[in-house]
Ligand SMILES: NC(=O)C1=CN([C@@H]2O[C@H](COP(=O)(O)OP(=O)(O)OC[C@H]3O[C@@H](n4cnc5c(N)ncnc54)[C@H](OP(=O)(O)O)[C@@H]3O)[C@@H](O)[C@H]2O)C=CC1
């Protein structure tokens with residue numbers, strides 16, 4: 328398959344290049360950047376030096392890119408992918424967008440949270456949380472790849488919601504992310520002195536991943552629900568740990584909770600069920616496409632607490648995007664994604 332990456336100089340673009348370097352059925356054709364057009368990618372990411380001799384094209388070259396590609400990954404900031412996605416989709420190219428532009432079934436929800444008009448609302452995009460929407464991804468022309476916090480949190484909660492084991496409006500998600508989640512661009516919040524030896528919450532009560540999590544959990548609950556979600560920035564480069572709390576319905580046993588996780592993920596390669604009482608950790612998933620889940624029952628409060636660890640750049644972005652690419656093209660879903668976690 329001939330594959331291009333629009334917005335290849337960002338961290339998710341870099342991770343796509345790193346992963347696709349080991350993908351036997353994907354050949355990188357074009358890569359783009361607006362600020363570094365014409366430069367060699369190996370000059371920007373020297374660790375990729377022996378893998379890629381490509382220079383960077385620009386969004387101006389989209390027609391040429393569409394003509395030469397079977398699939399295009401988009402790694403642009405949200406708000407910038409829709410215009411490119413429209414041109415690519417109209418040219419018959421399969422699109423996997425790593426940002427938020429194609430994640431919402433209702434474009435009004437997108438517009439409300441992202442404060443930009445949607446210019447490709449009729450795209451028919453599919454939400455690409457692969458384990459939960461695989462059948463739709465198979466037939467998709469455009470996939471809206473999930474956000475990193477959302478991947479970790481939805482995978483943690485979907486089994487409980489689907490089985491009707493928890494009080495729907497009792498969900499609280501407390502999640503911590505490594506700084507690469509904020510992208511490669513420089514900002515005050517992510518510079519070393521501000522971030523090192525520091526842990527802080529942000530966007531409390533209003534983070535844009537809230538409606539994305541609600542959309543997916545509503546699908547599995549069969550009725551609308553609201554959640555509380557608090558993200559935190561933690562001084563490490565990559566990884567997300569999402570701690571999800573919910574009240575169990577009366578009479579739900581620990582075994583019923585175990586069984587809900589087994590039923591949904593027992594056959595899934597990339598979701599590792601560490602089990603009841605287990606402690607997933609970001610380092611155990613680093614550099615890999617795994618999501619590790621562990622759950623605890625607090626008998627005293629009647630709550631279930633699910634811990635979910637992923638690498639934000641892999642299962643939370645580029646790895647899941649490649650997983651979706653594989654599904655869209657009928658390949659083994661694991662192709663190019665068999666890296667073991669990088670530990671220590
Ligand atoms: N980082 C993460 O963990 C995750 C990120 N995402 C999403 O994936 C997308 C990419 O994220 P990430 O790689 O981290 O971001 P980066 O900030 O690291 O990279 C952004 C990319 O977009 C390009 N770009 C920036 N501004 C513009 C613009 N105005 N017009 C055109 N191109 C532009 C940059 O190119 P250049 O500056 O070279 O011109 C660069 O290639 C985002 O939508 C993000 O929200 C999703 C899940 C996880």
Ligand SMILES: CC(=O)N[C@@H](CCC(=O)OP(=O)(O)O)C(=O)O
Pocket residue numbers: 405425426427473474475476504505506507508509510536558560
């Ligand atoms: C640490 C950090 O800043 N994380 C980002 C989310 C990263 C992500 O998943 O972004 P998208 O939803 O845009 O794809 C944030 O909180 O905005």
